[in-house]
Amino acid sequence: MAKARTWRYVMTAAGALGAAVLGALLFMASGLYDIGASKPHLAVTHWLLDFAKRRSIETQSILIRAPASLEDLDLVTLGAAHYRGGCAPCHGAPGEPRNPIASSMLPQPADLLRVAPSWTSAQLYWIVRNGFKYTGMPAWPDVAREDEVWALVAFLRTLPTMTPEHYARLSAGGLASPSRSGREIAEFGAGVDALSRCARCHDPPAPGAASALVPRLAGQSRAYLELALRDYAEGRRASGVMRPVVAELDKESIGLLAGYYAELPPMRSAAAPEDAGMKRGRTIAERGDPETGVPACLACHGAASAATFPRLDGQSARYLESQLRLLKSGQRGESVQSRIMAVIAARLSDEQIDSVTRYFASVQPAAKPAPSTQRPARR
Ligand code: HEC
Ligand code: HEC
Ligand code: HEC
Missing domain, CATH: 1.10.760.10 (Cytochrome c-like domain)
Incomplete structure (x- = not known):
């Protein structure tokens, strides 16, 4: 008898689960779910996604060991220089708020000055190397290059206490925006942020501003x-x-x-x-x-x-x-x-x-x- 009752419970539970999955599929197929980024998530969805994200990162990064030398100026400088062109347009930087386009993403790219300290170095490494699905946070373009990802982590560790002046010097090597006429700004833009400003990394004008991890190009054939x-x-x-x-x-x-x-x-x-x-x-x-x-x-x-x-x-x-x-x-x-x-x-x-x-x-x-x-x- 007890066996038959258990069986009935199992069947009822399976039926309820099947109905829930079917219901969810029908809801998706109807197109009534609003996928737009213009409205925030419900509080419960937000909590669930955040919980899943934190747990995933904590588990996935368990085996990662940070190198001993993350306070290394050459790593920090290289990380800062890449951050300026590759991350700041989404995440902002000291003295440089995010572009409104980035703050209209859902989820919004986090304010890293505030949140970076809540992650360990191994967790930051995992995030920067792998990115996040369904958020717009990209993976590192060459995942084999662990050394480069650590340079970004070394920089993120120093970010919360960095002044705008220090950031400008580290990431742009003392390179300023050229003084331009209104017409030149209108035609060529205003910033120093272009990835292709080689001098930021390879021959920065500020003395001692180059990272020893960046090769010298002058004199090469x-x-x-x-x-x-x-x-x-x-x-x-x-x-x-x-x-x-x-x-x-x-x-x-x-x-x-x-x-x-x-x-x-x-x-x-x-x-x-x-x-x-x-x-x-x-x-x-x-x-x-x-x-x-x-x-x-x-x-x-x-x-x-x-x-x-x-x-x-x-x-x-x-x-x-x-x-x-x-x-x-x-x-x-x-x-x-x-x-x-x-x-x-x-x-x-x-x-x-x-x-x-x-x-x-x-x-x-x-x-x-x-x-x-x-x-x-x-x-
Ligand atoms: C296209 C925009 C974009 C770019 C470029 C980008 N990110 Fe992100 N990043 C995001 C978004 C969106 C999130 C997700 C925020 C969330 O889930 O809370 C995110 C999350 C993160 C987080 C986790 C923050 C947290 O606490 O959730 C870190 C750390 C991070 N990014 C670092 C970087 C670094 C370093 C770079 C450059 C190598 C970079 N990101 C480039 C959009 C971007
Ligand atoms: C954000 C910093 C950064 C910027 C900006 C940058 N580079 Fe580089 N460059 C590097 C780093 C780091 C390496 C070494 C990469 C590697 O490990 O392969 C490198 C390597 C090179 C090499 C290979 C040199 C060798 O000895 O093998 C050349 C050539 C080069 N860069 C040219 C340029 C040019 C031209 C520009 C501008 C259009 C530029 N780089 C912009 C950081 C930068
Ligand atoms: C048979 C020729 C040959 C010999 C001998 C040789 N190399 Fe090379 N090496 C090369 C070539 C070719 C490259 C360029 C690889 C590329 O284009 O990616 C290179 C690249 C390098 C680089 C990277 C340079 C850069 O700017 O990124 C280093 C470092 C290097 N070699 C060190 C050495 C050392 C040290 C020795 C002696 C123990 C040595 N090589 C012997 C052919 C050689």
């Missing part, structure tokens, strides 16, 4: 610069910072920019006295390491090497090191050229990476690459 930009544009090189930038450029602008930076005199390196590590680095650069099959770097990265191969002298050790690690792990992406370098990077030990990058960072770049390296290569 035209052929290499053009190739690198095309690799970003066509997705062969991964970077959630650079790919949105090149999306603003057409083929002609890429050629003009490569020509411009190739003509600039290379910047001088920070002078550093040679220590034992750098000496070992010099040996690797000049002769390689026959034991592990590492060829001499200068065979390809010297003044007389192929035009499409990059120069390393004058770059910061941090940038060179980050790229070697990306090449080693496959996170830099895959092009014909990067495949050549990935094989070599995989053979370098951590200690060798440290010494050879510090060596190259200490070399003063030659005044100008030899004329033969200026010839654009055919591909």
Whole structure:
């Protein structure tokens, strides 16, 4: 008897559930639900969505470990520079309120100055890397580039206490809006926010404002610069910072920019006295390491090497090191050229990476690459 009663309960419950699902489907099919963003959610819907969001983030980010060095100025600066073009148009920034278009989204992009402290670094990492479904919050354009996402997290950690002046300096490197006539503003716009203002990141005018994670472009050959930009544009090189930038450029602008930076005199390196590590680095650069099959770097990265191969002298050790690690792990992406370098990077030990990058960072770049390296290569 008890068995039959249980069975009846189960059937009734299943019937009620089926009716509820059918009812919900009919309601959707009728089109009576107002999907418009012009009216806010009911309080109960809002609570439910917010609850689901918080729980999802808390669970999904459980295994993420933040790196020890989030208070690192190079990370914060790079994060700020990307934030200005890639996030502030939706979220606003210190001294710069959101555009009314963004505040008319539902849900509204959060005021991060206020809410960022309510998340841990691991949770912020998860949010910035993955975005949110059904909200307009985008995922990071190249999810493999964990290092770039951490730069954004490092910046978000400093955001709540940042003054408008500090933000302007960090994110625009001291670059101001050009003084323009009314007509010029009318025709070209007013802001410094364009993603394609390269100087914000690559050669900011304020002294010491550049992040060591951003490569120097001056003195690189035209052929290499053009190739690198095309690799970003066509997705062969991964970077959630650079790919949105090149999306603003057409083929002609890429050629003009490569020509411009190739003509600039290379910047001088920070002078550093040679220590034992750098000496070992010099040996690797000049002769390689026959034991592990590492060829001499200068065979390809010297003044007389192929035009499409990059120069390393004058770059910061941090940038060179980050790229070697990306090449080693496959996170830099895959092009014909990067495949050549990935094989070599995989053979370098951590200690060798440290010494050879510090060596190259200490070399003063030659005044100008030899004329033969200026010839654009055919591909
Ligand atoms: C197209 C507009 C848009 C862009 C661009 C954008 N976001 Fe968002 N973001 C949103 C929206 C919408 C939400 C959802 C707010 C919510 O659910 O409460 C959101 C949520 C977030 C949250 C979670 C806030 C919270 O407490 O719910 C963080 C953190 C965040 N964004 C960071 C960023 C960062 C960093 C960038 C740049 C890399 C970025 N966003 C780019 C629209 C945007
Ligand atoms: C928000 C900061 C930012 C802006 C703005 C920016 N860049 Fe970059 N750029 C970077 C970073 C970071 C990298 C290294 C990316 C990587 O890991 O591949 C990079 C890499 C490059 C490289 C590859 C250099 C090499 O040695 O391999 C070129 C070329 C380049 N950028 C050109 C430009 C040009 C031209 C513009 C303007 C149209 C520009 N960038 C705007 C941050 C920026
Ligand atoms: C056989 C030629 C060759 C040799 C030898 C070589 N490289 Fe490379 N390297 C390349 C090429 C080609 C690229 C450009 C990859 C690309 O376009 O993505 C590159 C890129 C790099 C980059 C990234 C530069 C940038 O601006 O982003 C670093 C760092 C680097 N190499 C370090 C080294 C070191 C250190 C050695 C010596 C241990 C070395 N390379 C030996 C061919 C070589």
